[in-house]
Amino acid sequence: MIIVIKPGVTENTSAPVFEYIASKGADFEVTKMPHGDIICVDDGNMALDAAFLEGLDAVSSVMRVTEPYKLAGRKFHPEASVIDVAGKRFGGGEFQIIAGPCTVESGEQINSLASAVKSSGAGLLRGGAYKPRTSPYDFQGLRSGGLRLLSEAKALTGLPTVSEVMLPEHIPLFDDVDLLQVGARNMQNFELLKALSRTDKPILLKRGFGNTVRELLTAAEYIMAGGNKNVILCERGIRSFETSTRNTLDLSAVPVIHKLSHLPVIVDPSHAAGYGAYVEPLALAAVAAGADGLIIEVHAEPGKALCDGGQSVSPDVLAGIVKKANAIRQIIL
Amino acid sequence: MIIVIKPGVTENTSAPVFEYIASKGADFEVTKMPHGDIICVDDGNMALDAAFLEGLDAVSSVMRVTEPYKLAGRKFHPEASVIDVAGKRFGGGEFQIIAGPCTVESGEQINSLASAVKSSGAGLLRGGAYKPRTSPYDFQGLRSGGLRLLSEAKALTGLPTVSEVMLPEHIPLFDDVDLLQVGARNMQNFELLKALSRTDKPILLKRGFGNTVRELLTAAEYIMAGGNKNVILCERGIRSFETSTRNTLDLSAVPVIHKLSHLPVIVDPSHAAGYGAYVEPLALAAVAAGADGLIIEVHAEPGKALCDGGQSVSPDVLAGIVKKANAIRQIIL
C-alpha cells in the first residue's frame, strides 16, 4: 500500500498514520517528495484499511498495490489456463461455443434443440433448470425435472451440458451437468462460491451486471482459494445509463481479463443485448475481441419460449454465427 | 401491455403480432392513430414477452402497463405500512435509527458499543456475524459465535438486533435476531428470498448496488408473495462512474419508493459513502428526504475495526446525528 501525505503537515498531524501502520505490524519506507511524503507499506496480508487512512487529517490519498486475486491473477501464473469441460477445452487458444435454450421446457423441446445445436457446430449444450427470475410470478424452471431432461439430451447428442446452480444444497443434483454456471445475480453469493470451491466441477462464473472486472476476478478467487481451479469467466453486459439494449456489453473486459488473469473468458451476447437481432453482431465482435468462447440462447420458436424468447436466435442464425466465428478466429490468431 | 405499430405497415407485416397475442389468449383493442396503430393488450398475467414483440418487423415499441409488484406496490395498498420490530416501528410516520459495528468482534466490543448505541438514543443494534466480504482473504465474521455475542448485547441493553443472513440453512440460527438483513449482494438471491418468505421475521432488504428501485420492489415481492409481509427496504448507494465515494447514494429513491410502494424505506449512509466523514451529512440528508429510518456503522476505535473501520463514526458523532435527525423530523412533518 502507498500512502500519500499532504504537503507541509506537522509531525503531530502525521503521527496517527504511523501509529496505525505500527498497530498492524507492517514494514514501511518513507520517501520525501516536494509534494508531500510518500509512505510505501509492505501490506502483504492486506490488513490495512484504506478508507480509514484516507480519513486521517495527514493523508492525501491511498493506493493499494497488491490485488486480492493471487490465484486468479496472471502475476504469479503467466501462462493462460486451459479449462477442460468433458473434453471441450476453453482458453490458451482453444475456443468453444455453448448454445441452447434459456430454459428446459420439455423433453421434446430440449432434445430437438440439442440436435440443432449439434448440427450447428456448437460444442456444448446449455439449458436452465433452476431459473433466477426477477419476478416471483415468472416461470421458475422445471428444477430437478429440468436437469433430468437435460441429461437425456446429453445422452442423445453427446454434447456436454451447462446449467445454473443457485443454492449449495442443490449441487449434488448437478452431478451429470458438466459445467456449473453461477449466474450474474449470484456472482457475489459467497456461500455458494465457497460450496462450489469444494467441488472439482468446472464452474462458469458470470460477471454481475453491477460488478467490476476486479470483483469478478476476486469472486473467482473464492472458488480457487477453496481448491477448485476450474473456473471460466463470462462477460454478459453491465448496467449503464443506455437503455436501447438490456445491458451494455463490455467487450473491453475480454482483453482486460486476458491481461490481468490467466483464466479463459467467454461472452454472452444474448443476455447483454436482450434482443435476438443484436446477438449475431455482438457474438462476432466478441470473437474478434479475443474471447475464448460464446454462450448463446437458441430457440426454435422464440414466440413460444417460456423465458427470454425475445433474446433468442433461431438454429439457422446460430449455424451462421458458428461458421463466421470460426473464420474470424483464423484472422485474429 | 401497449404495442405501438410502425406507421404504414401492411396487414401481412402486422399479422405475426396478432398471432402472438392470440397464442397467449390475451384480449386486446386496436386504436388507429396517425403515427401508427396502438394495440392495448390485457396482459394481466404478464405472459407476453416484450423483447420478442419488439423484434417483430411491424413493432415500433412496447410498454408494460402492469408492474410485477402487486403486494409491494401502493396501487392496491394506498396506506403506508408500519413494520414492527420487537416494538420499534418503521414507516407511516414512525422513524428509527439502527446503529452498531460492521462486525461483532468480541463480547467486550459489542457490549460496550451496544451501551454506547443505547446512550446515543438510537433504537436498534446492528452487528454482522456472517459477513459477505469481497475477498476470500478478508475476515469472514464470527458466524454463529457472533450471533451468540449479539444476543448477549441484546440482553444487556434491551435493544432489538439486526444481522445479515446469507444462506437459507442458516435461518434457524437467527431465531433471537429481531430483524434479518438481506445484503445488497444477495438482493436477487431468489432462493434466499423464498426461504425468508416462509418465516414471519421482519426482513431488512437492502438494494443491490447494481439494481433499480423497481427491481428492489420486485425482490420485496418475492418475500411477500411467499407470505411474509414484514419487509423494510434500504437504500445504500448504487454504482455510478463517480469514484470519490464508494457508491452513489440515491436519495431520490426515498420519495420514489414512497410513491410506488407502501413499505418503509431506510437509508445506510455508511456503506454508500465509504468514509466516516461523509456519514453525518448524508444521514441528515436522508432524514430530510423523508426516510423512515437510518442504519449507521459505529465503532469506538475505527482504526482497530476488523471490517470497514474507515466508514464508521464514533459514538459521539452518532449521538449528534440522532439529535439532529430528530430535530429535522420535526421540520419536515
Place this chain on the structure above:
Amino acid sequence: MIIVIKPGVTENTSAPVFEYIASKGADFEVTKMPHGDIICVDDGNMALDAAFLEGLDAVSSVMRVTEPYKLAGRKFHPEASVIDVAGKRFGGGEFQIIAGPCTVESGEQINSLASAVKSSGAGLLRGGAYKPRTSPYDFQGLRSGGLRLLSEAKALTGLPTVSEVMLPEHIPLFDDVDLLQVGARNMQNFELLKALSRTDKPILLKRGFGNTVRELLTAAEYIMAGGNKNVILCERGIRSFETSTRNTLDLSAVPVIHKLSHLPVIVDPSHAAGYGAYVEPLALAAVAAGADGLIIEVHAEPGKALCDGGQSVSPDVLAGIVKKANAIRQIIL
C-alpha cells in the same frame, strides 16, 4: 403519446388530464382496459410535457411514441445513407479507416505519420489542432498553425483530413479540412451544431460519454434540420462504473444505430480504451459488429506524444489492424 390512467380513478381525478390535452389542441382516443384507461394522443408536434402528465394524480405512466429525430431516423428514410468525404465513402456497405495522431505537433511529425498512415492502407488522416483538454494546464494544440500543417500533410499524401472544431467562429479556418469533428464533450453544444448545420461540410459527430444513442441521433438532427445532411456518427465509449478502461466501449450501439438510423456509424477504440494495448482487439470487434469505419490514434513514438500517447498504437500495429479489418469485412458481409 400514450397516457396510462390508474385503475379506478374518478372523473374528477382524470379531468386535469383531458384539460391539459385540450389546452394543447391535440386529438386523442380513449381505450377502456381492465387495468385502467389508455389515452392515445396524436402529439405530432411533441407539445405535451410527459413529466407534467406523470405528476398528475390520475396518471400511472406516459410513453412517447414519436421520436424527435425524423431526419436522422430510419422510419422515413429506410435506405442507408452513404456519406462522401472527398471521395472516401462511409456507410451502405462502404468502410473507411481514419488514422493519425491525437495532436499535430510539428510539420515533421504530421508529415511522417501521414505517410505511415497512407502506407498502412488507411484512407483518411486525423490530426487535432484545437484540443479540448480536461485540464487548462495541458497542451491546448497548435490551433490555426496546426491546421496549416495538416493541410501540408494532406497535399503531401493526398489523404483527406479530419480535425475537431470547437467554436462556431473557427469554422472558416477549417476550409481545407474534409471532415469536421464534433468532440464528445461538445455533442450537445447546440450553438456549435447549429453553426455546422449551415455549412455543407461532412460532420463527424462523436457520442458524448454521458449520452444515450437517442441523444446522439437527436444531436445529429440539429445538424440535419439546419440543412446539412452529411453526418457520420461515432461511438467512442461511455461512462460506466468500470475503471479498468478509460470508458466503456458500447459496441451494441453499432447495430442499434443501424436499426434506428440510416446514418453511418464508425468506432473510436483509442479514446474508449485509453490504453494502446486494447486498441487492436476493440477495433476488430467494432468491425465484426458492423461498424462503417474506424478512427484510430497513431504515433511513431508514443512516449514522446504531447497528448494521449498512451492510447496510441504504432504505424506497424495500424497496418495489421487495416489488414485484419478488411478480412473480417469479407466474412460478415
Place this chain on the structure above:
Amino acid sequence: MIIVIKPGVTENTSAPVFEYIASKGADFEVTKMPHGDIICVDDGNMALDAAFLEGLDAVSSVMRVTEPYKLAGRKFHPEASVIDVAGKRFGGGEFQIIAGPCTVESGEQINSLASAVKSSGAGLLRGGAYKPRTSPYDFQGLRSGGLRLLSEAKALTGLPTVSEVMLPEHIPLFDDVDLLQVGARNMQNFELLKALSRTDKPILLKRGFGNTVRELLTAAEYIMAGGNKNVILCERGIRSFETSTRNTLDLSAVPVIHKLSHLPVIVDPSHAAGYGAYVEPLALAAVAAGADGLIIEVHAEPGKALCDGGQSVSPDVLAGIVKKANAIRQIIL
C-alpha cells in the same frame, strides 16, 4: 506520480520506464519493496502520461499524486471562499436560494413569477433566455429578448438574476445578468470557459451529467486560471442506470466538494428529479447535506410552461421549501 513496478522484473524490462522519466526531466526516488519497486516521481508540471507508463511491460500500476485543480482545490486555499452576487453571498456559512422559471416566456409571466419568488423569501431570480434543448424542434428560448424581460423583472423586484450563456460571443448581452450560468451540457465547452475566465462576472458552473466531481473542479480551474475567481459550483444529478428519476442526484458531492475545494456548491433538485413532486424532499436533503444554496424551477401554471413544466413547483411549494430550508440550516450549523 507514483509508479508501481511488477515484482521480479529485470533491469532490461524496467529500463524504458527510467528512460521515459528522464526524457521528461523529472526527479525521482526508488523504494525497494517486497511486492516490487515503487518509483516516486516529482511531476510538478504533470508532463508524464500515466496511460503510456501503464502500457510498459515493467509497470504494474500508476497513481497521480497532484491534482490538476490548484486554484479550485482546498490544498493551497484552506478557507472557504465566499462569492458575492450583487450583495447575495454564497459559501462560508452563507446560504442562498435561487428560483424562477425554466424559461422567460413573456413580460407578464416573468414579472409575476419574480414577485412570487421575492415573496417566498428566495434571494435571486433565475430565467432562461438561451435554452440548450435536446431536440432542435423544442422551444429554443426568447434569446436576447428574454434577457431584456429578465432585466425588467430585476428592476421591478430588486432580485439579482441568473441566466445561462451558451456562446462566447453572447457574453456582452449578459451585462445586466448578475450570475452567468454554464449549463451541464457545456461544462467541458472549454472555449466558453476560457471566454468567461476573462470576465469578472460570477459564474454558476453546473456539473455535467456525465462528469465526475474532479472534472467539475478542473472545469472551474479553467475559469480561475484565466483570472476569474468568482465560481459557484452546482450539483444537478448524474447519469446512472436508475430510470425512475431523470438523473440521479449525487448529494455526496456536497461534502466531497467541501473537502476537496474552497468553492461554494449549490444543488439543483429540479433538473435532477425531473418531477415536481420530488423537488421538495430533495431540496431539503441538499440543505441537510450542507449545500451552500439551492436553485429551483418555479412556475405558476406548470401545465402551461413552454419548457420543463413537469419539474417545476408552484410558488406556494417554493415558499414552504424556503421556510423549511432555513430551519434545517439552524440545526446543522
